[in-house]
Amino acid sequence: MPNLQGYRGPLRELLERSGVDVGDLIRVEKGGRIYEGYLMPRLETADEWHLVLKLRSGYNIGVAYEPSMRVTRLGAAVKPEFRPPPLPEQRSGLPKVSIISTGGTIASRVDYITGGVHAAISSRDLLSIVPELADIALVEADILYSLFSENIEAQHWSGMARKVAEKIKSGAEGVVITHGTDTMGYSAAALSFALRNLPVPVIFVGSQRSSDRPSSDAATNLIGAVTAAAYAPFAEVVVAMHETTSDTSIALHRGTKVRKCHTSSRYAFRSVNARPIARVVKGRVEMIAEDYRPRGDGELELQDRFDERVALIKFHPGFNPSLIEWLVDEGYRGIILEGTGLGHVSSKCYGPLRRAVKEGLIVGMTSQCLWGRVNMNVYTTGRELQQIGVEPLGDMLPETALVKLMWALGVSSSREEALELMRRNIAGEYSDRTLYEEVRP
């Protein structure tokens, strides 16, 4: 089977007939013109009529297919081989930090020929790529998953929680979890609830610029995360990412209060209705929060069951209330509403909501405003919704509320027990006071 990644149709047939593979040095003759270069793979999503050639100058060009085209093999592909640079010396007497990888490209190498990016997540690779880590902590790395963050599910949260427990048991003084950024906020919330009585910090970290780029935020974020895992005084689940567009400060956001608020920027992660718990500046952890769970010697308690039969519903003008009916019919056990303003949905939803509550679902209310808290005593709608049995969830983020309800239903034996958990502040998901914030993203 020839390696002709991405090539289809007549062009693939021609390449097969010519006996060439991706990576080979080839000559293409077409209508009196001659091109020479290395055959590159074709993106699967691109058209099937161009072959991609890397010229000797390093540039790629596409050459259009023609039936009369001739392709000759001039030389065989050079198999890329990774020779890691010498490892930095690991200093003794440093705190032991475990790095668990779940995916994303925080630590990766680029294949300069194809442009492909490959994960590099053994401890060796990590240290060779980010040698600074060796001066911060005694680092040990594991691959748990290799998943794009949109493919992460509740079972993976459980898996992460168990892995963290295992690492803490074997002496880790801090744990770092590398994660794709899209759903990192959900995972951080999930572990905030699943890891009860946590003795050490657990730091989620990702990157918004893949690490093949010289400007990547991966190394700075990772250095910040390992610094926090090794030295932070708190024992909480946090997300470590750039605080601003500059490489000077890594913010540590509480796992239940953090949200990805920008599609692409380094400073995409924001604490909502809270300030970051701390930041890492010039290699030191600076505390911002006064109220945090300190490191301790307690025994970690794992509560890692999640019930995925919970939906997050965003109310909007024209919302069809039968969607709620459908969820009830499907056997869902909980609904988090992302209501308008202080926590409202249309009166057309009253009927279906009544039915949901009657059938034993827990229905919680959050606000699509994100900033501020719901208050369902101000307007009639809010009061009526409460009467129906909709539970106001204060200033909790909708996504955190979703994850918490999955967890509450997963670890409780009754609706009442779950509801009680929803009302209690478990991991800083509620804050008592809403403070004035001058800058918002």
Place this chain on the structure above:
Amino acid sequence: MKIDYEAIGLKVGLEVHQELDTRHKLFCHCPPKLFREEPEYTFVRRLRPSQSELGEVDPAALFEFLKGKTIVYEANRETSCLVEMDEEPPGPLNDEALDICLTFALMVGAQPVDEVHVMRKIVVDGSNTTGFQRTCVVALGGEIEVEGKRIHLEQICLEEDAARKIAEEGGVVRYRIDRLGIPLIEVTTAPEIGSPSEARKVAHAIGRILRATGRVRRGLGTIRQDLNISIRGGALIEIKGVQELDLVEKVVEYEAMRQLRLLEIAEELRSRGLKPEDLEGLEPVDVSDLFRETRCRILRRELKRKGRIYALRLPRFGGLLGRELCPGRRLGTEMADRAKFWGGVEGILHTDELPGYDITAEEVEALRRRVDAEPGDAVVIVAGEAERCRRALKAVLERAVEALEGVPSETRAANPDGTTHYTRPRPGPARMYPETDVVSIPITEERLRRLRENLPEMPEEKLRRFMEEYKLNEKLARQIIDSEYTALFEEIARSLKVSPTLIAVTLTETLKSLSREGVRVDLIGDDALREIFKLIEEGAMMKEAIPDVLTWLAEHPDSTAREALRELGLELLSREELEAIIKAKIEENIKLLKERGPRAFGPLMGRVMSEVRGRANPAEVQEILRTLISERLKGLEG
């Protein structure tokens, strides 16, 4: 020294970079313009080399990182968005810019590629926020003719311009990102140019064709040349950033000379019996104690700051460090460049120039003894922090090893006098990989047909047409076609009833001579230039006022020509004002009038004109003066 360039096998390749005049930047919708005001915001970044699958880190890239550089970027909201900040993926490639490149390609007979692929070229000096420059080949081949000789083109690329370096101090480099992302066309010739003057002519010819597209930007820094220069037995030297076309010739001449002299030095070293192994294991020696009492200010200052002085013996290099390579540049200068770059020291001192700098013969003797220098050896010393000194001397030693081999392959940058200095080792080939955020663009036959049907005329055709249509003489027509103002000239000449020769002279000779006097004529915008000729057409401004108005506009780039006239007091006088002035002049010179009668007209005209020059039309002055003189004479008779 007269060099026979053919005999030494001089080969020069040119890379001409020209900014394109598009509505927006290459990968976003920001306007392609610069700002002069204070930045609205700044941000701080560091770059680090990324690792290739081959396990190689670009040595230049790695080094820049290890230097621990912090980069501060300056920006404002008008000229950049998140794309330039590397906070948002690039948008699709600017179609307008691609059309301009394809147009140029068709004009020079190059073959457009079937599909354009954008690449990332690693550049970690901070000039690109991403750490790479986005670039793509648009066409291959093509040729131009220069004085009957065909020069082949290798490729035509479209790429994004880099950020502007504003300052560098300590470990902090400041860049302004307004220029980042402005589309650039890069035209690369084959290394077929055989002499310095030919290099200049080729650069001019390419510039002319680029301008003939009518779609290129003008002003300082909008066109830049890189040169690849080698001689037989020498090395390929890449010289970056020659901004002035007229400097190209000097740069080539000096580089050929430099390589030639370096080859002579290598020959001389070999004939002195120096072997590569003689340079192995040489170690820098701390000689600080020898200079405790020195009168040399440079050394004293470093010692006072608790710095050290280190020395390195270079066997059999005596007399060669001081040998001139090209004007003002010696082998010692080359070593100093390396020492500064790799060690961060201020420079080097060597025995070819000592005693000197207040270092005495006794001190030199002690120095030579300390490092066991034999007659014929040279000794290099540096001062500064110990680690820096050692790094600097290690770099000097490396340069010495290279001197024995001949010419080291380097990237250099041009100095204003045409000589060059070392900037970094030549980057490895493994620094280009695909820009996966930008989809590839097929070039359709239909697109090429449309562009082919609308090709602009080539410079030679334009020359003939300008001479015929605008009655310009050949010299002036050539000047305007060689200038950045070809398109503007034609636009003004077509739309206004002003002498085309006046327009052409203003846009070439006048601007050039003002520029020579230090006037920043590049700051004068097209609108102001148009307005000047409009005012002349309306009779509101005299052509004599042009140089003063231009000078004022260069100092006030956001003002109008009318404001210039007002501020300079060059607004035309009204008929009444003029009559009053002339009457007064006549009365002042009434004696002259009485003596000479109508023949007083000549001297009086001179005296009036010296007062109103640039503010009145001489024909009008003449007419009024004649009338008033005859009236006054009648009065005298009566």
